[in-house]
Amino acid sequence: xxxxxxxxxxxxxxxxxxxxxxxxxxxxxxxxxxxxxxxxxxxxxxxxxxxxxxxxxxxxxxxxxxxxxxxxxxxxxxxxxxxxxxxxxxxxxxxxxxxxxxxxxxxxxxxxxxxxxxxxxxxxxxxxxxxxxxxxxxxxxxxxxxxxxxxxxxxxxxxxxxxxxxxxxxxxxxxxxxxxxxxxxxxxxxxxxxxxxxxxxxxxxxxxxxxxxxxxxxxxxxxxxxxxxxxxxxxxxxxxxxxxxxxxxxxxxxxxxxxxxxxxxxxxxxxxxxxxxxxxxxxxxxxxxxxxxxxxxxxxxxxxxxxxxxxxxxxxxxxxxxxxxxxxxxxxxxxxxxxxxxxxxxxxxxxxxxxxxxxxxxxxxxxxxxxxxxxxxxxxxxxxxxxxxxxxxxxxxxxxxxxxxxxxxxxxxxxxxxxxxxxxxxxx
Amino acid sequence: xxxxxxxxxxxxxxxxxxxxxxxxxxxxxxxxxxxxxxxxxxxxxxxxxxxxxxxxxxxxxxxxxxxxxxxxxxxxxxxxxxxxxxxxxxxxxxxxxxxxxxxxxxxxxxxxxxxxxxxxxxxxxxxxxxxxxxxxxxxxxxxxxxxxxxxxxxxxxxxxxxxxxxxxxxxxxxxxxxxxxxxxxxxxxxxxxxxxxxxxxxxxxxxxxxxxxxxxxxxxxxxxxxxxxxxxxxxxxxxxxxxxxxxxxxxxxxxxxxxxxxxxxxxxxxxxxxxxxxxxxxxxxxxxxxxxxxxxxxxxxxxxxxxxxxxxxxxxxxxxxxxxxxxxxxxx
Numbered sequence: 001x002x003x004x005x006x007x008x009x010x011x012x013x014x015x016x017x018x019x020x021x022x023x024x025x026x027x028x029x030x031x032x033x034x035x036x037x038x039x040x041x042x043x044x045x046x047x048x049x050x051x052x053x054x055x056x057x058x059x060x061x062x063x064x065x066x067x068x069x070x071x072x073x074x075x076x077x078x079x080x081x082x083x084x085x086x087x088x089x090x091x092x093x094x095x096x097x098x099x100x101x102x103x104x105x106x107x108x109x110x111x112x113x114x115x116x117x118x119x120x121x122x123x124x125x126x127x128x129x130x131x132x133x134x135x136x137x138x139x140x141x142x143x144x145x146x147x148x149x150x151x152x153x154x155x156x157x158x159x160x161x162x163x164x165x166x167x168x169x170x171x172x173x174x175x176x177x178x179x180x181x182x183x184x185x186x187x188x189x190x191x192x193x194x195x196x197x198x199x200x201x202x203x204x205x206x207x208x209x210x211x212x213x214x215x216x217x218x219x220x221x222x223x224x225x226x227x228x229x230x231x232x233x234x235x236x237x238x239x240x241x242x243x244x245x246x247x248x249x250x251x252x253x254x255x256x257x258x259x260x261x262x263x264x265x266x267x268x269x270x271x272x273x274x275x276x277x278x279x280x281x282x283x284x285x286x287x288x289x290x291x292x293x294x295x296x297x298x299x300x301x302x303x304x305x306x307x308x309x310x311x312x313x314x315x316x317x318x319x320x321x322x323x324x325x326x327x328x329x330x331x332x333x334x335x336x337x338x339x340x341x342x343x344x345x346x347x348x349x350x351x352x353x354x355x356x357x358x359x360x361x362x363x364x365x366x367x368x369x370x371x372x373x374x375x376x377x378x379x380x381x382x383x384x385x386x387x388x389x390x391x392x393x394x395x396x397x398x399x400x401x402x403x404x405x406x407x408x409x410x411x412x413x414x415x416x417x418x419x420x421x422x423x424x425x426x427x428x
Numbered sequence: 429x430x431x432x433x434x435x436x437x438x439x440x441x442x443x444x445x446x447x448x449x450x451x452x453x454x455x456x457x458x459x460x461x462x463x464x465x466x467x468x469x470x471x472x473x474x475x476x477x478x479x480x481x482x483x484x485x486x487x488x489x490x491x492x493x494x495x496x497x498x499x500x501x502x503x504x505x506x507x508x509x510x511x512x513x514x515x516x517x518x519x520x521x522x523x524x525x526x527x528x529x530x531x532x533x534x535x536x537x538x539x540x541x542x543x544x545x546x547x548x549x550x551x552x553x554x555x556x557x558x559x560x561x562x563x564x565x566x567x568x569x570x571x572x573x574x575x576x577x578x579x580x581x582x583x584x585x586x587x588x589x590x591x592x593x594x595x596x597x598x599x600x601x602x603x604x605x606x607x608x609x610x611x612x613x614x615x616x617x618x619x620x621x622x623x624x625x626x627x628x629x630x631x632x633x634x635x636x637x638x639x640x641x642x643x644x645x646x647x648x649x650x651x652x653x654x655x656x657x658x659x660x661x662x663x664x665x666x667x668x669x670x671x672x673x674x675x676x677x678x679x680x681x682x683x684x685x686x687x688x689x690x691x692x693x694x695x696x697x698x699x700x701x702x703x704x705x706x707x708x709x710x711x712x713x714x715x716x717x718x719x720x721x722x723x724x725x726x727x728x729x730x731x732x733x734x735x736x737x738x739x740x741x742x743x744x745x746x747x748x749x750x751x752x753x754x755x756x757x758x759x760x
Contacts, residue, residue: 171522171525171526223742228742229756230521230522231468231521231756232741232745234468234522235674235678235741236737236738236741236742238470238671238737239671239675239733239734239735239736239737239738239741240738242668242671242730242731242733242734242737243730243731243734243735243738244734245730245734246727246728246730246731246734247727247731249724249727250720250724250727250731254723357667361529361530361533364526364530365530368526397541397542399537399542400537400541400543402533402537403534403537403538406530406531406533406534409526409527409530410515410527410530410531413515413516413519413523413526413527417519417523
């Protein structure tokens with residue numbers, strides 16, 4: 001039973017598909033050049049960060065009937081350009097033997113379709129070994145730190161989700177939208193209104209807290225009082241998530257956009273790892289905030305009340321805790337934290353309308369791993385998921401790294417459904 | 429006025445078009461899961477994806493005949509149901525929900541990833557696998573026909589005919605099953621799992637059978653979708669579609685044989701009407717471009733569906749045909 005997860009099934013497709021391909025970082029991309037209005041052109045630029053532009057690589061262009069259209073070598077800027085007889089489908093092939101020592105191409109052939117009057121720039125993914133693909137142990141410390149950063153930001157988003165589940169039993173599928181709303185509010189303040197990002201983040205957190213409060217006052221509180229069932233609430237949260245997500249799409253647009261501040265920072269070397277300042281600050285801020293949350297849960301009256309309600313709602317109500325007030329506070333804290341998480345995610349991966357949904361499934365993975373409904377479990381689980389997602393890029397393609405996190409979620413449910421810190425009774 | 433009639437004709441066409449067929453099939457499967465057994469399957473689209481790609485990959489990549497492709501699609505959906513069900517059907521309802529939604533996202537991401545190109549065609553998808561299907565049509569599929577006030581291609585008509593035949597077939601099957609002892613056990617599981625267990629029934633096995641049958645029905649939906657559109661593309665199988673199917677099911681009435689069918693038709697009438705109506709309003713300048721531009725219209729449907737889902741669940745969870753006493757509202 002253990003081995004037969006859908007994950008393994010998916011992994012099997014993946015393994016088949018992966019043959020012949022590999023993770024590669026040194027993307028050989030064409031430099032930007034204005035498209036010429038007349039003929040169709042194929043332009044290839046070969047370069048990696050270590051070797052720089054690569055000269056003297058033989059390139060052959062053939063059309064769809066297999067006839068050779070152009071042939072040549074890259075020049076000292078690593079460039080090769082071919083004029084084409086017309087629009088159509090072409091195959092561009094590079095001679096891998098000409099590549100310098102240590103540089104490998106994931107694929108030596110690209111099939112491109114060239115539209116009329118277009119300049120087509122096929123990209124060959126070249127790897128110069130600097131990022132140690134496959135089992136490259138040199139990359140592990142770097143990925144661990146990146147994973148820590150990512151895990152901490154998942155944790156910030158997920159603490160609220162977990163506390164809401166713990167105190168109300170609601171599996172809130174609309175929590176991802178709280179994350180996206182925070183990031184988008186900060187983006188508009190930062191990019192359109194020119195507010196510095198730190199101030200914008202503070203405002204976004206206030207807005208996030210307000211949205212969380214509004215969630216409880218306008219929707220979940222009344223539903224709770226009506227005695228709505230958990231499944232009904234689950235489907236309602238899906239509806240809310242869907243409506244909000246596509247509303248954000250209309251407001252923000254379908255493309256992902258970076259913040260105006262802290263763009264294009266260079267990475268500084270710290271021993272075996274290199275980090276940009278914003279990554280470093282992201283880790284520091286996450287740690288400080290999470291320690292504050294932990295202190296609140298541990299030391300303050302409201303924090304203790306939150307844990308009590310999460311543990312046993314009826315008993316806490318009987319011992320004089322105002323359960324509704326505690327839940328409202330949980331929503332406010334959860335909303336504000338989700339907004340902060342959204343800004344941190346936007347800082348590293350750009351802001352987009354569907355970032356919330358992408359993160360939501362990883363948050364579920366984190367809190368399920370840690371144990372549904374426990375605050376510290378969410379923390380621990382999220383960090384493990386973050387590290388796992390980053391480390392998974394050692395063996396799978398970068399674009400599939402979230403798949404690794406989701407697979408982890410399924411495996412946890414098979415092996416230990418109550419999570420690391422959860423109690424067996426919750427599984428039911 | 430003529431513009432209004434066009435919009436109306438388009439909406440009437442949507443009542444019976446391929447989208448309505450697709451969501452009706454997804455909904456019939458979901459009805460078995462959610463309506464009759466009380467399973468929260470949030471990854472129904474994954475079954476459709478496997479069904480659709482089963483046909484597409486078998487025919488256009490492996491060169492197999494259409495019928496073998498259909499078999500591959502059915503087996504793929506069946507295997508997915510087993511894989512999802514084995515670990516989660518023993519756990520609480522929301523675990524299945526989380527696992528199925530994650531599995532649907534995993535499959536879509538894997539199918540659209542670059543390393544999967546040799547098998548799935550990645551983001552460009554697959555096409556050119558429908559010839560065997562259209563060769564079966566007893567009429568000319570290359571020309572267009574006027575029907576219900578709008579123009580149909582022969583291919584559309586054939587795909588929809590086959591689709592509605594499948595919907596009828598599966599609806600009859602569900603109707604008969606639900607009158608059988610097997611169906612009564614499923615409903616009993618929905619009402620009180622422990623009571624059924626105490627009667628000596630293997631609840632786990634019944635849930636698994638329900639998950640498999642409903643998943644395979646959705647697999648057929650996916651096949652009709654890719655055959656009707658002529659291409660299999662991972663973005664046809666967005667996660668949000670599962671919730672469109674939920675909306676159709678809940679609108680029509682859960683735990684009613686005709687609920688998902690009626691719901692899907694009405695849902696697509698509403699969606700087509702709002703899409704075409706909004707587009708016309710924007711074209712005529714009645715809605716200024718700053719508020720809503722033409723590309724945004726496609727997103728409005730999800731906002732409508734999302735809010736509709738919430739309103740239905742809060743005020744009328746039984747939908748149009750349903751019976752409130754038969755609706756699962758609480759986890760068990």
